[in-house]
Amino acid sequence: MSAQARSFNEPMPEGTRLYRGRLSAAQQDALLTEVACILRAAPLFVPRMPKTGRPFSVRMSNTGPLGWVSDKEKGYRYEPVHPETGAPWPAMPDMLLRLWEELTDYPASPEAGLINHYAPGARMGLHVDVDEEALEAPILSVSLGCSARFRLGGLKRRDPTISFDLHGGDVLILEGPSRLRHHGIDRIYPGTGVLPEEMGEGRINITLRRVRRP
Numbered sequence: 001m002s003a004q005a006r007s008f009n010e011p012m013p014e015g016t017r018l019y020r021g022r023l024s025a026a027q028q029d030a031l032l033t034e035v036a037c038i039l040r041a042a043p044l045f046v047p048r049m050p051k052t053g054r055p056f057s058v059r060m061s062n063t064g065p066l067g068w069v070s071d072k073e074k075g076y077r078y079e080p081v082h083p084e085t086g087a088p089w090p091a092m093p094d095m096l097l098r099l100w101e102e103l104t105d106y107p108a109s110p111e112a113g114l115i116n117h118y119a120p121g122a123r124m125g126l127h128v129d130v131d132e133e134a135l136e137a138p139i140l141s142v143s144l145g146c147s148a149r150f151r152l153g154g155l156k157r158r159d160p161t162i163s164f165d166l167h168g169g170d171v172l173i174l175e176g177p178s179r180l181r182h183h184g185i186d187r188i189y190p191g192t193g194v195l196p197e198e199m200g201e202g203r204i205n206i207t208l209r210r211v212r213r214p
């Protein structure tokens with residue numbers, strides 16, 4: 001195991017846990033194969049901003065009983081079915097459920113696995129994950145494919161931010177005092193990772209969330 005894979009917590013604010021290289025190359029490949037299968041059943045869609053209808057640059061899909069969606073009319077929310085196909089979201093891979101069990105002590109499974117696809121040029125503005133009732137549950141996010149610049153802010157939008165890179169195989173957890181920190185992706189670094197061919201160049205991020213209180 002490389003020194004990078006072993007490093008556990010870089011200096012991070014309380015409640016922010018970064019596991020560098022938590023997934024081996026073989027585990028990343030296996031997970032990407034599962035994601036490819038999920039995306040065949042639940043194709044990436046373009047979410048839109050509430051009210052303006054402006055498209056996100058990130059395309060999304062979901063796995064698990066609930067999926068995060070957003071459109072002009074009804075805004076940010078969780079839905080049990082895909083907004084375009086109307087089909088239930090595909091089941092969450094065991095690997096992700098096990099990762100949640102191993103790294104969190106939350107007493108219930110995640111309900112939503114939001115899959116974000118960043119093509120070169122895509123980004124995600126500074127935001128807070130706040131559409132969940134179970135705000136006491138951690139957010140666990142897995143990075144695959146190309147590396148990206150992650151920005152972590154404070155509880156208020158204008159608080160100072162820190163930035164660090166997330167690479168394929170990294171796992172980031174926001175919980176407790178960090179659960180409501182602002183965060184976003186400034187950019188991805190094309191050419192730094194590989195996705196299955198049908199996904200094209202870019203980065204996949206899977207964000208596991210508990211939505212309802214158990």
Ligand SMILES: O=C(O)CCC(=O)C(=O)O
Pocket residue numbers: 114116124129141150166183184185205207
């Ligand atoms: O892509 C990432 O690493 C972050 C994604 C994110 O913050 C979200 O989906 O809410």
Ligand SMILES: [Mn+2]
Pocket residue numbers: 127128129183
């Ligand atoms: Mn988020």
